[in-house]
Amino acid sequence: MADFDEDANRLVIKLVFYGPALSGKTTNLTRLHDLLQPELKGEMMVLETKNDRTLFFDMLPLGITAPSGLLIKLKLFTVPGQVAHDSTRKAVLSRTDGVVFVADSQRNQSINNAESFENLADNVNRVGLDFEALPMVVQFNKRDLPDVLTESEIMARWSKMPWPVMFASALEGQGVIESFRELLKAVYQSIDSQIGLQKSHSLNKEQFVLGVLGEGVGHE
Ligand SMILES: Nc1nc2c(ncn2[C@@H]2O[C@H](COP(=O)(O)OP(=O)(O)O)[C@@H](O)[C@H]2O)c(=O)[nH]1
Ligand SMILES: [Mg+2]
Numbered sequence: 001m002a003d004f005d006e007d008a009n010r011l012v013i014k015l016v017f018y019g020p021a022l023s024g025k026t027t028n029l030t031r032l033h034d035l036l037q038p039e040l041k042g043e044m045m046v047l048e049t050k051n052d053r054t055l056f057f058d059m060l061p062l063g064i065t066a067p068s069g070l071l072i073k074l075k076l077f078t079v080p081g082q083v084a085h086d087s088t089r090k091a092v093l094s095r096t097d098g099v100v101f102v103a104d105s106q107r108n109q110s111i112n113n114a115e116s117f118e119n120l121a122d123n124v125n126r127v128g129l130d131f132e133a134l135p136m137v138v139q140f141n142k143r144d145l146p147d148v149l150t151e152s153e154i155m156a157r158w159s160k161m162p163w164p165v166m167f168a169s170a171l172e173g174q175g176v177i178e179s180f181r182e183l184l185k186a187v188y189q190s191i192d193s194q195i196g197l198q199k200s201h202s203l204n205k206e207q208f209v210l211g212v213l214g215e216g217v218g219h220e
Contacts, residue, residue, distance in 0.1 A: 010071045010072075011071070013187060018093070020115070041058070054079060057075075058075055090123050093129075102170075105141060105145065106147060107148065137186065141169070
């Protein structure tokens with residue numbers, strides 16, 4: 001369930017970039033941070049783990065306010081991808097409201113992607129969330145590199161799945177906002193069905209997405 005405090009009329013949304021080591025999770029988060037207007041973001045922060053770092057920042061440190069007075073805040077996290085950091089990944093996933101799964105498009109990374117995706121499903125269940133119901137976007141990153149899976153190869157496998165598939169070159173800032181926007185739409189649907197964003201708070205999906213991203217973003 002979303003972190004909703006009914007008495008305080010306050011909602012904190014937690015979103016996580018998950019995926020294998022070196023797929024570009026940190027690059028997504030830092031690019032997103034770069035692209036947001038200063039007033040929409042807090043400082044990037046680091047949690048040191050052995051050999052890797054978990055990065056996070058608060059989006060909307062002041063929050064956005066729905067017509068009902070509901071105050072909405074967002075927290076964005078990356079996880080360390082190395083196999084050794086499973087307990088950190090679980091801790092970060094706990095109570096998450098949505099995930100961008102960042103896959104590496106290079107052909108030789110297919111096994112790493114698959115293992116990480118299985119690890120995500122396992123850990124989502126272990127922290128007591130429902131994988132089927134979890135808002136998620138699957139991003140195939142590093143499209144700029146040679147020897148990547150073609151879009152049709154990727155779609156042949158993933159188009160049967162319930163999640164939107166996005167293509168990105170996070171290093172160049174391409175597809176970062178688009179992926180995040182898709183996630184925001186799915187997260188809206190999920191939280192709307194939990195606490196009635198539309199019905200009880202008069203906040204529709206477009207207002208939510210626009211409010212979170214601000215108007216000045218998307219110049220990629
Ligand atoms: N060519 C290319 N390299 C990328 C892209 N995204 C990330 N990288 C590189 O891949 C490496 C790992 O990226 P990082 O974001 O640290 O991966 P993480 O382990 O998932 O957090 C770094 O050298 C990045 O510069 C991309 O879209 N294209
Ligand atoms: Mg990283």
